[in-house]
Amino acid sequence: MNKTIFFSVGEPSGDQHAARLIRSIAKRASGVKCRGFGGEQMRGAGCAVDLDLTEHAVVGILEVLPKLRDFFRFADQAEAIFAGGGIDAVVLVDFPGFNWHIAKRAKKYGIPVYYFCPPQLWAWAAWRIKKMKATVDHVLAVLPIEEEFFSGHGIPTTFVGHPFFDAVGEAQLDRALMDRLELSASHGRTVAVLPGSRGHEVHRNWPIMLDAIGQLSARYPEVRFAVAAYREKHLAFCKAEFDRAGVDLPIDFYMGATSEIIHHADCAMMVSGSVSLELMARQTPAAVLYRVGRFLYAFGKCVVKVDSMTLPNLMQKSADVAIGRGCKSADERVFPEIVSVGNPAKASSFLVETLGRMLGDSEYLAGKRRQLGYLNEQYAKPGAADRAADKVIDLLSQSAAVESTQRAA
Secondary structure, X not given: OOEEEEEEXXXXXXXXXXXXXXXXXXXXXXXXXEEEEEOHHHHHOOOEEEEEHHHHOOOOHHHHHHHHHHHHHHHHHHHHHHHOOOOOEEEEEOOHHHHHHHHHHHHHOOOOEEEEOOOOHHHHOHHHHHHHHHHOOEEEEOOHHHHHHHHHOOOOEEEOOOOHHHHHHHOOOOHHHHHHHHHHOOOOOEEEXXXXXXXXXXXXXXXXXXXXXXXXXXXXXXXXXXXXEOOHHHHHHHHXXXXXXXXXXXXXXXXXXXXXXXXXXXXXXXXXXXHHHHHHHOOOOEEEEEEOOHHHHHHHHHHOOOOOOOHHHHHHHHOOOOOOOOOOOOOOOOOOEEEEOOOOHHHHHHHHHHHHHXXXXXXXXXXXXXXXXXHHHHHOOOOHHHHHHHHHXXXXXXXXXXXXXXXXX
16 A cells, blocks of 8 residues: 555654554555654654654643744645645644644645544534534544544544553563662652643643642652653753752652653652543552643633543543542542642642642552552553554545546546
8 A cells, every 4th residue: 555644743742642653554554654744753653754843832822822823834834745746644633723724724635634632622612523524534532532522423433542551551661760760769659740741831830849849748758759851951941940949859850751750659740631641551649730821721711611631530530430439538530630820829739738648648549549440441441553553544445445436437
């Protein structure tokens, strides 16, 4: 099968998922070539990356506005590629604000569009379903609720499962690093600290986390805090803020060690994101934080239709989990969470109280792990990338057959 697929991927996590999909496609159809917008993970998987779009990942209208001109230029670049011919399909991964434009321009040239890790319209933007229906030929759903939602609106959809569970299942933990983590916490416990995968997330949330670490350390002096940075510049910022604070705290900084730290930790404080699925898969309880500006918070209150920002919490609700198992409250989420707006003191106190309970109440912590174990049984099934690859190849074959019939006619 001699085909070329164009990928459009703008998030660091999407870069990982697309890379895994690209490898799965290559194993099944060696003649398929991949190119497009993505990041280093996709390049490493053999994709010809025309633009590193992951460097431009943004969230919220206030972050998007300064880059609008760049994004329109990127969309023009994609259209020039489509106009040149030779693209047989477009695969979009998350990043809907930009990928709507890619889908629209692909359809202009009659190129089929498939959406892997689709936008969560069921949660916050159901009114955009018409746009989805007009520009997307097939959805590769990663959550059961997505299959029900998109199929219910007449969009062909296949549930393939979430690729994050592939990543966890395939991860080879660095034993040397694990030994270092064991050594650093040889006299106590470890709390993983995950300050986010985007620069603005780290800048907004790390100061709150650092304040909470100071308070938790005073209560539990035997606990060490392992900070997992996603990029070197994030690591540098966290270290600089720590140095500027001038406090002596049991913090260790790591780069490229997220999986090892999550696996090793007793519990975690994290910025909301898809990494919550790895915490779920590794059954590491966590407190979730996400700090937003007042405008984005007010906008979100108007449009968001779900009562949680954390995927395992939504899975928990969907699966009708028996919430009270081993926990103090029958209505408690598997991952306690807070959206921080305005004065950060409330968010800091939330982290201190929630993680303090995990560190101080072994029954509560064990109950959280049981909840996570139940969710894993329901949802953490590997093989999403392979199932998605099978479907993409099948769709390409169907498209080729239709073209052949049309030419014959």
